[in-house]
């Protein structure tokens with residue numbers, strides 16, 4: 471059973487729940503096959519089989535964390551939560567905890583069917599260790615939060631599942647728990663109530679309380695949890711960052727080995743992203759200016775493009791490309807420093823302006839923009855700036871399309 475942790479921990483966030491080598495066995499009774507029954511008619515119709523819902527789990531949970539327990543159906547989430555809450559005894563191992571636990575587990579658990587909502591509030595609160603006087607003081611708040619004032623004196627057997635959850639959640643959160651255990655039950659409430667509960671959970675987080683939630687709503691895990699455990703066949707197959715836990719679950723992995731393959735891949739991806747972010751920080755295109763020899767431009771006019779570049783280190787080899795795009799988002803021309811001048815110089819850390827001269831452009835009528843991208847020695851795109859420096863081109867309409875030419879015609 472769950473027992474109080476004895477020695478207070480010295481570190482800042484003490485361990486409030488310690489699951490130590492917990493296993494849970496259920497005995498499943500199954501009907502025997504027809505053959506078995508014919509061969510042994512006098513024996514019982516059922517045979518018992520051991521089923522291990524939890525297999526030697528050890529988990530420490532620090533105060534102030536919000537833990538998401540996720541995993542496929544039947545992976546042991548609810549069983550683990552019940553063992554932590556002291557509702558189920560582990561077959562072996564033990565759970566230690568510090569502080570008051572409020573558990574919102576199975577629908578209606580802890581509620582007595584023949585008692586009214588009011589009576590159940592007192593019953594539930596007393597199970598959570600709250601005195602009658604304290605419950606008296608909080609009663610109105612509990613009922614108001616639940617939003618079921620009209621039914622508070624009705625026997626709970628007439629409640630809808632949503633009404634149960636409203637009252638049970640309200641009692642649990644108003645009993646000042648240090649640790650709140652929430653099973654999927656919240657999904658039963660309507661959306662406004664779910665939001666109210668989630669806001670309450672946020673409040674609890676800010677107050678430094680510990681929350682463990684079982685949910686199939688994976689966005690709740692990434693939005694709310696500071697840590698997530700993925701269970702698979704009674705084992706913890708992942709314990710760590712909520713984003714990774716969700717990725718592992720989404721990819722359908724069920725064993726520790728399979729999950730570790732994904733974890734390694736995620737770590738590699740993260741390292742690559744980090745490296746890319748570091749490299750992106752090395753250069754920035756801050757401005758692009760276009761200077762046509764005439765505005766609007768006419769066929770045969772020259773265009774100058776200036777790109778302001780700021781780099782955080784020296785670059786021996788580098789490249790900067792510009793492209794002209796028309797109003798249909800088609801690239802009509804591109805060039806780079808390496809194309810325009812294969813012998814261009816290295817650049818030092820600091821500010822630079824790169825000038826491109828584009829003489830004698832013959833552009834169809836329309837609006838154009840310029841994009842620029844800066845590449846390092848490995849051709850990695852450090853930074854790009856799209857669709858800056860707009861300018862207009864004008865023609866005498868002697869031709870149309872992707873090209874302009876001053877078309878002439880004779881008829882013979």
Ligand SMILES: Nc1ncnc2c1ncn2[C@@H]1O[C@H](COP(=O)(O)OP(=O)(O)OP(=O)(O)O)[C@@H](O)[C@H]1O
Nearest residue numbers: 496497498523541542543544545546547548549550
């Ligand atoms: N009282 C019980 N008797 C026998 N088997 C049980 C009992 N409670 C749970 N189990 C079995 O233990 C396994 C784990 O169940 P549990 O409810 O913990 O899973 P879960 O991960 O919460 O699943 P779900 O996502 O479907 O809620 C299941 O195979 C279930 O059938």
